[in-house]
Amino acid sequence: MKKIKIFGRKLTIEFEKKDKASKKKNNNNDNRNKDTEISDREVVKRKILYLLLILMITVLSANTYIFESKLKLGDLATTDLVAPTDIIYKDRVAKEKIISKMLADYPKIYIKIDGVREESIKEVKLFFNYIRVNKFRNVGEAYEREDQYTNIPYKEFSYLFKKTAKELTELEREYITNMNTLYKNGIKKDENVIMFNNSFEELPVLDVYEEGFMRAFLKPNYILDVEKTKKMLKEKVTQLEDVTIRIKAGTIILKKGEVVSPEKVSILKHLGLYGNTSKVIKLFGTFLYLVILSTIFRIVGLKFIFKEIRNRNSYSAILILILVGILTLRFITPTWKYILPIESIFILLGILINIRTSLIIGIFLILFSIPLNGYNIEYLIVEILSLIISLYLVTKIKNRTNIINAGVYIGVAKVFIVLSIAVAVNMEFIDSIIRGGLVLLSGVLTGMLTIALLPYFERTFNILTDMKLLELGDLSHPLLRKLSIEAPGTFHHSMMVATLSEQATEIIGGNSALARVASYYHDIGKMKRPQFYVENQSDGINPHNNLTPTMSTLVITSHTKDGDEMGREHNIPKEIRDIMYEHQGTTLLAYFYNKARQENPGLNENDFRYSGPKPRSKESAVIMLADSIEAAVRSIDNKTPVTIEKMIRKIIDTKIEAQQLSDADLTFKEIEIIIKSFTKVLMSIHHVRLKYPGQK
Secondary structure (H helix, E strand, O other), rough: OEEOOOOOOOOEEEOOOOOHHHHHHHHHHHHHHHHHHHHHHHHHHHHHHHHHHHHHHHHHHHHHOOOHHOOOOOOOOOOOOOOOEEEEOHHHHHHHHHHHHHHHOOOOOOOEEOOHHHHHHHHHHHHHHHHHHHOOOHHHHHHHHHHHHOOOOHHHHHHHHHHHHHHHHHHHHHHHHHHHHHHHHOOOEOOEEEEEEEHHHOOOOOOOOHHHHHHHHOOEEEEEOOHHHHHHHHHHHHHHHEEEEEEOOEEEOOHHHHOOOOHHHHHHHHHOOOOOOHHHHHHHHHHHHHHHHHHHHHHHHHHHOOHHOOOOHHOOOHHHHHHHHHHHHHOHHHHHHHOOOOHHHHHHHHHHHOOOHHHHHHHHHHHHHHHOOOOOHHHHHHHHHHHHHHHHHHHHHHHOHHHHHHHHHHHHHHHHHHHHHHHHHOOOHHHHHHHHHHHHEEEHHHHHHHHHHHHHHHOOOOOOOOOHHHOOOOOHHHHHHHHHHOHHHHHHHHHHHHHHHHHHHHHHOOOOOHHHHHHHHHHHHHHHOEEEEEEEOOOOHHHHHOOOOHHHHHHHHHHHHHHHHHHOOOOOOHHHHEEEEEEEEOOHHHHHHHHHHOOOOOOOOOEEEEOOOOOOOOOHHHHHHHHHHHHHOOOOOOOOOOEEEEEEEEHHHHHHHOOOOOOOOOOHHHHHHHHHHHHHHHHHOOOOOOOOOOOO
């Protein structure tokens, strides 16, 4: 045996050797719990599979272009071909053309050679002297005598040979003048090509043989510096930016009857619409991407949102929102994708379930939609950032008006993001403004759509949100107003229980808003027969004096069922209606049971208990304790911290011994915290007032 002291009471625990039957029973219980865990895991796996199938089938259905007829270079388009997604790619061919043109037009670096002009003019003078000296000879003999002049065409040589001395002097003077003009403007040699900055047509016309003669004597005075030129061109080519081609979704690539040109083929290849090979590769890549993404989603889902997917109501909401989101992204015209209020899904999930679930589902929904947007990185960045902003704003939402404001904030934030990206990628100004206007409008639509859909999701899937709790916590609610009129004692008691429960639940990490609002409604069933409950008996008449203990028990215990029925009529969420039953658990009505036993000792004790179930949550357990303690403390004459805490511990010990908290998720440490919280709140309520002079 071992004695343990808990809450001021001594408990004796006896350790006995278990027999085989006990061991078998425990083993069966363990196996049953294990089977339940396995079953739940299999159910969640199956639910995740349904989500993944919806996402994969929807995304892959957008790749039906693989079965369409293919176009070839030179074909005529039979219909208008529209870009299904936005694409941005680097056009290598266009860049190569720019480089070629730049190489052709770019000024080259030449080295000037001094003395070339003088040397060439000297050779011309020597040639004319040679003509003069050999004029007595035969033309053919004179032409063949000097090998250095064989580069001069024979016609030009014979033409000059026939001139008189005076004519030769005049021609020599004119030739030298023209040569000086050509050298002054520069004669360049680029590899094996000699280039003149002035054409011969610009020179004074002397005779038909001048150009051929001068070409024989002219030498370049500027030689191309190949190394420096190549180095400078290389630097310029390196600085040359890539030619970025941006094709917006919805742009007509080929019009009906238009010939498929090489430029069009390049665009179609980048869109994955040219040739079966590129189509198959793109489809296979998309499938592989979806398989990897699905595998990650399955792991993350089982680890982080297991409870949310296991819950039927929250899973239904997730399923519908994912279905609506992915189908909208699948069929919306690409031009209008930025106006789509996809953030409504994120906000709805954040409000209906929790931020973590919304974050995980939101990220994967965006990632699954990326193939539908042509793997557009800009769209991915915008949506991921808007998801983070949306979930941050969800934490600030306290009422439905805040949702509209959140939508506006999201729109403004998206405008800033879109314009920042536009500047980074050098988007056209008009396109940037249009896209900014679309995302701003999408933010406004997000708030409007969310506030319109939220009540339907709350009602359809019976999901209790914080905003719903705030609305139910309004004391002007018809049920609460009716309770305050028909059962004022119960109404006051409920307010006191709410005060106790809210603070204690918040300290132990529970949902304090749920505890407060559920406390308001936990005893509404007493409105059906308010006079049968002591807090409403202001005239001193007790109807139970005229009833048998069994009948009194039926009347008293019926208020949980009556409350559930009233709650259903007024659309009170299931979580609160469950607490209407659980706050009494399976408590024994000891007064009526003992009174009935005096007449019939063989009565079944269970006939004098509440129907239950026992509290299954922290909030429900705290309300049970607050409900019992609030009524009991009112009976204390001398209310001090010691007497109040003693009464609290006594009631909690009774509940523990009666196993009323066995199904609640409460630890002994949390119970001790609850005791301290109850004591503090009750002392502030029942504080001792100072008596003023003349008061009794």
